[in-house]
Amino acid sequence: MTSGYRVALIGSGCWGSAIAKIVGLNVLNQPEIFEKEVLMYVYEEIIDGAKLTDIINLEHENVKYLPDIKISPNVIAVPDVVQACTNADILIFVLPHQFVKETCEKMASAIKPGALGLSLIKGFVLSEGEGIQLVSNIIKNTLNIETAVLMGANLATEVASEMFCETTIACHNPEYHPILSRLFQTPYFRVKVIENVAGVEACGALKNVVGIGAGIVDGLGYGDNTKAAVIRLGLMEMMKFTKVFLDSDDISVFFESCGIADLVATCHGGRNRLLGEAVVKSMKLRGWAGVDIRLLEKEILRGQSFQGPLIAKEIYTYLKDHEMLDQYPLFVAIHRICTREVDPRNFIECLRDHPEHM
DSSP, X not given: OOSOBOEXXXXXXXXXXXXXXXXXXXXXXXXXXXXXXXXXXXXXXXXXXXXXXXXXXXXXXXXTTBTTOOOOTTEEEESOHHHXXXXXXXXXXXXXXXXXHHHHHHHGGGOOTTOEEEEOOOOEEEXXXXXXXXXXXXXXXXXXXXXXXXXXXXOHHHHHTTOOEXXXXXXXXXXXXXXXXXXXXXXXXXXXXXXXXXXXXXXXXXXXXXXXXXXXXXXXXXXXXXXHXXXXXXXXXXXXXHHHHHTOOOOGGXXXXXXXXXXXXXXXXXXXXXXXXXXXXXHHHHOGGGOOHHHHHHHHSTTOOOSHHHHHHHHHHHHHHXXXXXXXXXXXXXXXXXXXXSXXXXXXXXXXXXXXXX
């Protein structure tokens, strides 16, 4: 195992800051393997008259996206993504999936040959003319580097609070497996490394859509039995979509943390579950025409974005292009609720009339 790996973080939201806490301490405690300093790219914002990067570097806390959680002082916030990635051996991507392509294009000229990318981004990218793509492929093809993924039942605030959880890392090259374990493993964040990058990543994206459905059930006032039905039917559609999209029969990933565990966690505590519930409550308060996801983002997420509606749109576009809408009624209904084509009060009909019950 080579020493002196330089690590960079590309992104600094709630999840990015939680991972920065883990990576910062692991790098600091293993000087025989990693360089001490970790640069973290932060989209610059002004918070109470001060730059967010300055606040993070002075207080060692992301006061906007992950308040009250301390980040190791060796994690240095910088507002320039090129500066963050220069000379890095391992690039950890944790930013909204809709910004991946343009961010990678800015970084391309500064990437170190032989660097490894690692995507923690749970989403797909819909490109005109190319259709739906895995985020890891966007990073890999734009930067010409091997790209691994990390996905799992990892709600950011719980990880940051050191509540025990598991995660799944997937990397094609087994030579990287030990270094990735050393970079992320802690007593409360347990890592398993496998090789099925595409399968792990697809799980991480698809569960966000099902999570919205679970939230709709909560908003409508139904109980755990109904939510369990959403989880089961959603898992079936996830497995079916992954088989078609990836042309793979490997279902083993659904039994890793990135699979059923992440789905259950998302459907009970994730931000997309929160969105589904908020949509129904907003409808009751403001009327169906008054439901505005961008407004809900401001009210609930401190300006961050719900990724579920974008992923639902990307999946819907893929299914429509391939004339498969009727085969995925749960995914389709959730997309149409997010776009206000269907009243969420009709969601239970979708569950009751699902082809699985015919």
